[in-house]
Amino acid sequence: MPELEMPVLITLFILAGSIAGYMAGLLGIGGGAILVPVLFQTFIFLGLDEAHQIHAAVATSLTIIVLTSIQSGRIHYKNDAVDMSVVRQWVPFLITGVVSGALLAGYFNAEVLKIIFAVLTSLIALNMMFNKVDDSLDGDLPAIWLQRGVAIIIGFFSALMGIGGGAFSVTIMRLFGRPIHKAVGTAAVLGIFIALPGSLGFVVSGWGKEGLAPYFLGYVNWLAVLLLIPVTTLTAPMGARMAHKIDRKKLEKIFIFFLFLASARILWSVF
Numbered sequence: 001m002p003e004l005e006m007p008v009l010i011t012l013f014i015l016a017g018s019i020a021g022y023m024a025g026l027l028g029i030g031g032g033a034i035l036v037p038v039l040f041q042t043f044i045f046l047g048l049d050e051a052h053q054i055h056a057a058v059a060t061s062l063t064i065i066v067l068t069s070i071q072s073g074r075i076h077y078k079n080d081a082v083d084m085s086v087v088r089q090w091v092p093f094l095i096t097g098v099v100s101g102a103l104l105a106g107y108f109n110a111e112v113l114k115i116i117f118a119v120l121t122s123l124i125a126l127n128m129m130f131n132k133v134d135d136s137l138d139g140d141l142p143a144i145w146l147q148r149g150v151a152i153i154i155g156f157f158s159a160l161m162g163i164g165g166g167a168f169s170v171t172i173m174r175l176f177g178r179p180i181h182k183a184v185g186t187a188a189v190l191g192i193f194i195a196l197p198g199s200l201g202f203v204v205s206g207w208g209k210e211g212l213a214p215y216f217l218g219y220v221n222w223l224a225v226l227l228l229i230p231v232t233t234l235t236a237p238m239g240a241r242m243a244h245k246i247d248r249k250k251l252e253k254i255f256i257f258f259l260f261l262a263s264a265r266i267l268w269s270v271f
């Protein structure tokens with residue numbers, strides 16, 4: 001890479017990490033919706049083999065999300081905003097879906113998956129806009145078997161897209177009457193169990209692949225991880241603290257806006 005471009009690259013990484021970390025804490029998301037496109041464009045610029053660009057972006061994003069989710073999840077837990085019963089029920093099945101998605105990622109058409117993801121996130125946002133839930137009703141989640149199936153699906157698609165799964169987890173909990181702050185906090189903790197096995201899965205699936213640069217461990221670019229983790233871990237607690245200062249309705253509007261933004265970004269990359 002040209003020497004003059006290195007400051008630009010570092011600045012881009014720091015900016016992306018700052019926004020991703022803050023949004024992770026604020027909304028219970030892992031920040032992948034921001035990290036993946038930035039990393040993707042960066043790997044194109046660096047001349048990485050086209051066959052590995054999207055896989056490297058997804059894998060590196062998941063690795064960064066591990067610590068981001070730990071930081072934001074810790075703050076939400078201290079604020080009693082984590083439903084540990086959901087965490088205990090979902091984690092084994094989230095991991096099953098995540099590992100399957102990470103190992104099978106190379107066999108899926110990325111463009112089709114992007115369209116599915118964009119449509120799904122738009123539907124989630126529309127549902128939250130028009131299907132208002134009373135936070136005074138702490139509703140029951142569906143049957144255990146259905147929760148487990150949902151957890152597998154969330155883990156599978158989160159791994160394929162390089163996200164922490166917050167958009168899916170928060171929406172499911174909101175649909176069944178869980179308060180937005182509780183849903184966001186629980187999603188932040190669940191993100192840990194999506195990102196960690198997902199990252200390890202991409203290390204395994206990318207191991208020994210031709211065309212990967214020296215700074216890669218499987219599909220994970222450890223140089224980008226080292227640059228971004230300090231920034232994301234610094235800004236994630238800031239976002240988590242702010243989440244508990246914002247009015248519930250305002251927080252929900254921010255989350256809906258994020259979903260539409262993520263959907264538009266994915267569609268733009270396809271067309």
